[in-house]
Amino acid sequence: MSAVAVRRARRAPRRRLALVLTGLAAALVAAFLLRVLGGDYTVTLPDFLRILGGEQIPGATFILTESKLPRAVLGLLVGVGFGVAGAIFQGTLRNPLASPDLIGVSMGASAAAVFAIVVLDLSGTALSVASVLGAVLVAATIRLAAGPGAGYRLVLVGVTAAAALMAIVEYLFTRADQYDAQLALRWLTGSLNAADWPTIRALALCLAVLLPAVASTARAQRVLELGRDVATGLGVGRTTADVLLVVAVLLTALGVAAAGPVAFVAFAAGPVARALNGGRSTLCGAALVGAVLVVLADHLAAYAIPDVNLPVGVVTGALGAPFLLWLLASGRAGRRSA
Template identity: 40%
Template structure:
């Protein structure tokens, strides 16, 4: 009997994943995720340096690294630190914020089609930002709204849109497909509202708004880097801190409750984090499409995990945005906004996800 129990203990230890403990904290070792994360970080660094180095004053990757480490000539430091680094860093941070936002939303709803741009969150943030651009000063209310700044305006717009989608989807709980359908309807209304504002706006404001709506990193400055940096650090750390609740919720509401997780409260907090990340990223660079949808699913396939991993998703999103910006600036005959490139890449990926979801539904 004792030998049988020892055999059972041994087999269970072999079958389970090895644990990693550091004081009161413990997690499961996942070597594949660590290897993929390191590979993504290395690829991101190379593409980042290549993006910083390309331009009218070309620099090699070693030259860029030397400047980043404090060396290089005066002109090289000016080109890298003042002209190109803010744009590249903004791309990294915006891509990471959008990807984590999409990963959280897809995990909460357990639906691969759930992302801020599909659910209308990005469009809601865009409505507030466009209001700030084209209507500022036309009334007292809008004038006060304008003083809050583009970041806060987009955050408020995204949160209000998310609340509307959440409440319209509520029927004793939030079901993934219902949330997606309501989000698509709300997104259509937000897009129509943006079109109405542009039709009635001054032509100069329309030009500014149209450039912003395509999603662009051009003209990024250090003042734009800090808000999204704070968002990624604070909200990203908060989402990692809630990873146990997120993992439990991925198993279903009943299992999560049996593990002591307050499902509705956790859903609300994680949705607020997701919306805040998407709204702040949108306020900085405009609505860059399909990154929040595609990056988490690419990370799932790279790590071979069941649900989007947060760190790998963030690195994938950053790599996609920086790579798309590099293509938009250097490969194409005319420089295009980065949002156009990501939309061209993301459209076919959305069709691929729709086909997969349809096949699973019919099996």
């Protein structure tokens, strides 16, 4: 009987994870279909499938392929990238506050983009490249300033860097003309308004390279959550942690380059997935939660208020701020990192 109980106890976490992932996948499909089929101009599911098959339906084909579908697909990809990046930061540093939104990585990408818009007059691919380089440069600076071991010092340095970068962005806004200021706001709030198929293809290609690399280090991620000393004893050293953080920085930078810093998605996805999974971390769950958040928030941003189309970052920020307050008030953010 004891052996049977042990086997059941071992199967229980796997069974719960399978149920959680299945439920989140279903929620993502529902959110995706709501974003694509619902709204002011509704499209039936049979018409949607016919359009995907190449059939031309007057009015519906253009609206679906040029507006609704690109936004939904880009939101899904951005949400997956942010969700995985946030879970890596929080798991590797063992701190639920260690998300790229809060420790300066997203702000580094945004500040670089605003500088490129206002000072260098860049746009398109060059602007996206500047955003990615800004995130990588800021992340490297924060990591060096935090010193060996990083941990909670990296979070503190990152928060300080984010504040300094925000001051730089505010100064740049004083120099910007009206057109540049409106364009730069996209990089501060997060928006899917500029969704197009070339951007989607480029982001999908990058995710196709980075996500398998993350999957191959899933065991190391779980070991790092046990603490630096235990991880070192099990053969997972600081180099592995730094490689994971580099991948997380790249995921964040690419998401910001595609849609701006959609607030709180990277921060909330990991803890929500962990809570659903009974306190156990799951990168796949975090990816699905991030995708659901962005796609559903974009639908709410477009249709929650009649005749008002909000940036998706406004909705995620409104949802994420109370979540952060709850996390702090409940003491769940007080776990020390190694």
